[in-house]
Amino acid sequence: MTETVGVDQVLIDWSSTRRQRIEDVLEGLTYTYAQYQGWLPGEKARHGMGWQAAQDTRWPL
Helix, strand or coil, X not given: CCCCCCCCHHHHHHHHHHHHHHHHHHHHHHHHHHHXXXXXXXXXXXXXXXXXXXXXXXXXX
């Protein structure tokens, strides 16, 4: 494993698993949307849910 100089290992570990957390949140948002609407989200709704999933998984400030 290589080391990134100047980057804390905690941050590296967090960012390497973030994509999976985004996918998990997006799956839940998609399920909720489909239950409420009765159909799967279209392109515009998927884009918005992807943005929301990314926001929901951000590093706490």
